[in-house]
Amino acid sequence: MSKRKVKDTHLPIGECITQVHHILRKRFCHQQLPDAPEGVEAQHRHLMELLKRSAVHGESNSVLIVGPRGAGKTMLLRSVLRELAEETEVQKNLLQVHLNGLLQTDDRVALKEITRQLHLENVVGDRVFGSFAENLAFLLDALRKGDRSSSRPVLFVLDEFDLFAHHKNQTLLYNLFDVSQSAQAPVAVVGLTCRLDVLELLEKRVKSRFSHRQIHLLSTLTFPQYSERVRAQLSLPDDFPDAKFAQQWNAAVTTLCEDKSVRDVLQRHFDSSKDFRSLHMLLMLCLSRVSVAKPTITAADFLDASRSCLADAKANMLHGLSILELCLIIAMKHLNDVYEGEPFNLQMVQNEFRKFLQRKTNSMYNFEPPVIMKAFEHLQQLELIQLADGSSAKTQREYRLMRLMLDHVQVMEALQKYPQCPTDVKQWAMSAFA
Ligand SMILES: Nc1ncnc2c1ncn2[C@@H]1O[C@H](COP(=O)(O)OP(=O)(O)O)[C@@H](O)[C@H]1O
Ligand SMILES: [Mg+2]
Secondary structure, three states, rough: HHHHHHHHOOOHHHHHHHHHHHHHHHOOOOOOOOOOOOOOHHHHHHHHHHHHHHHHHHHEEEEEEEOOOOOOHHHHHHHHHHHOOOHHHHHHHHHHEEEEEOOOOOOHHHHHHHHHHHHOHHHHHOOOOOOOOOOOOOHHHHOOOOOOOOOOOOHHHHHOOHHHHHOOHHHHHOOOOHHHHHOOOOOOEEEEOOOHHHHHOOOHHHOOOOOOOOOEOOOOOOOOHHHHHHHHOOOOOOOOOOOOHHHHHHHHHHHHOOHHHHHHHHHHHHHHHHHHHHHHHHHHHHHOOOOOOOOOOOOHHHHHHHHHHOOOHHHHHHHOOOOHHHHHHHHHHHHHOOOOOOEHHHHHHHHHHHHHHHHOOOOOOOHHHHHHHHHHHHHHOOEEEEOOOOOOOOOOOOOOOOOEEEOHHHHHHHHOOOOOHHHHHHHHHHHHHO
């Protein structure tokens, strides 16, 4: 009976909207860790097991978490640490040192920070050390238990790990990995990085001391999963104080996600990035338009939010291009449509351009191949096109595989606003996109 009563609580609309903002903002602004990080269960288990072995059994270890920005590397680590902290054994034992390559820009600063975070400034005092290794060994030694039988395990987290590889002689990395390999003291080293090729940056002696364990956070999300994620992110939880309001809100969100124009917006975001961070940015902009006077999110909100998210420098850059360069972009876009995003080379682009020219009687576009090559190079300098993965710079220029770094909408919008764009070029673009 009482349960029913709670369920039927009815709050004034103003109160409900305040609650909606409160709950969703917390979710979108990353002030709280998600209860269960979604889609990374295997990685979570793996990292948990590794860190537990260090924290509880005092084993040494090293591991790298690799994934693009916003993929959830920090989140994964923090949620594992949160779970670990629930065990009293760990609470009593584990020490943590958090370093960031953007802050600790050389190893001396890093060592100072390590000393500070381990609360050993007083122990070190004015002591002077001969080498980095000696200093680190002293610190770890200071952490030994009273009977000196064992040492407390220390977890070193190195965010932006790749930046540490640029430090002189990679001293910090060398020493941390060296300790993690020897039986001196239980040490776990966790590096977070968005560089897949990070191992290439390590010197041989450093690399050989690393365990070569890597945890990858690469997204294999499909569009239906993505739009389901959007729905879940916008939905209110079951324990929302006004159940009826929550029910209506969630139903409206479900309908909204099925709307054609919303799906188009989402598809575009999905094509450019699949991570939570950019999604949260979009949803936050939508949420900011919810008020007592307008207590739902509408498709128009999505369109506007998407426009402000994607208002980008690239489309503006297109306005400064020559007609030839613009034509090449249209030809590439056409190739992209025909070959479904496969990379192309200059030869193919030229052929496509020639097909357009052949349809015309008076050709004012008579460009010599070297001129076209120059235009192509300019586009590459502007990073509107880029060398495709795996294509080598050694290949003859005409045959190098390239990719266009613009999407359909960007090209079309730029064309519409292009000053004095010739009508036939515009028509060609239209026909290419039809
Ligand atoms: N699997 C996930 N489930 C829920 N939220 C996630 C997930 N992955 C990332 N996020 C959200 O995205 C935000 C960005 O992730 P973050 O860990 O900062 O990325 P990275 O460190 O890889 O750049 C996190 O704060 C978190 O709120
Ligand atoms: Mg991070």
